[in-house]
Amino acid sequence: MGWLRSAFQDELDGVTSTLVELSSIVSGAIDKATHALLTASLAEAEEVIAADDRVDNLQHDLDARIIDIIARQQPVASDLRALVTALRMSADLERMGDMAHHVAKITRLRHPNAAVPSELLLTIEEMGKVAKLIADKAGSVINSRDIDKALELERDDDEMDKLHRKLFTTLLDDNWAHGTETAIDITLIGRYYERFADHAVSVARRVYFLVTGKFSNQ
């Protein structure tokens, strides 16, 4: 039984490391997508778009592996909950990859023009920084199950919401001179960063719940 338990534990550890790897990839993706957006770099945008397949494939393989573990090991109680939670975290991380992909597609669509007017560059740069930070922290929380760190993501998300509101304040200012097309782009870009952060927070909340049995957002 000791040996079996240990083989099972190895499988769970393997799931965890793939989730951490996914976090690291989507963190890199949003970072590159932000840089491409701010510098109107088509080459970088194309890299982000092409790399999204890798996230999708990794997630797909991971989900198949998790279901296979459940079928073979027939875990109960906390092990089963951990595996079901891993399925949900992989869906969150895959969706974060989609958001980076969406940002890159707007960059490509507007190239060679910049999608972001100069007075919004700093706000978007900040949103990109918070997005990368929050994805990195999500990976760290998956790895460490550190519940204090999990709570930090709620605060980082408040920062993202503040930046998101700042975008709208600029869009709605009487001095806004960039027309409707840019307003649409910025609205969607803002939504993508906000959703990216929401999914990272969701990952942290799932870990928090797994460890404590309580919800972190109440």
Place this chain on the structure above:
Amino acid sequence: MGWLRSAFQDELDGVTSTLVELSSIVSGAIDKATHALLTASLAEAEEVIAADDRVDNLQHDLDARIIDIIARQQPVASDLRALVTALRMSADLERMGDMAHHVAKITRLRHPNAAVPSELLLTIEEMGKVAKLIADKAGSVINSRDIDKALELERDDDEMDKLHRKLFTTLLDDNWAHGTETAIDITLIGRYYERFADHAVSVARRVYFLVTGKFSNQ
């Protein structure tokens, strides 16, 4: 063993009927949210917002029930895949409820003004109709596992995408006279209907894959 099998089958059927019930609730929610949006009805918008808790609670209870079934019955192969798929469909349906909720919140935010200018009423009304239809079909596909019907949702989603593009054409027309705030609202509203339909299509694709072992979108 016959008796056990039948008790398990009853539990699977119970999961299916809760998923169908969730589809019906989110179909009603997007229908009412659309009507509230088109008529600037605060009372209806508030109803949709309040009712979203019911979807969240139903989904939460359903997920706990599914995990409990996996733990007790230790299903393998197709039964396990069906239960994992049910978890994913419940997440899709919960998200559809969120989208109806988001539409209702824009109605409430702009009340007593209408969020939608008159030249876009017909397009949004159509989007609402397609959204309701596609949610109803998703429920029907969950119930019947009819793969021909599952494929119909892909075509309905094409219709939604067409309507979504039409929204942007109107927003970007030189005659657009409603300012940036309304452009932002319409951009977000369009995104919410599109995502609502995407999640319904995702439900249909999951059923298609469960029945055929193949992907419907390739």
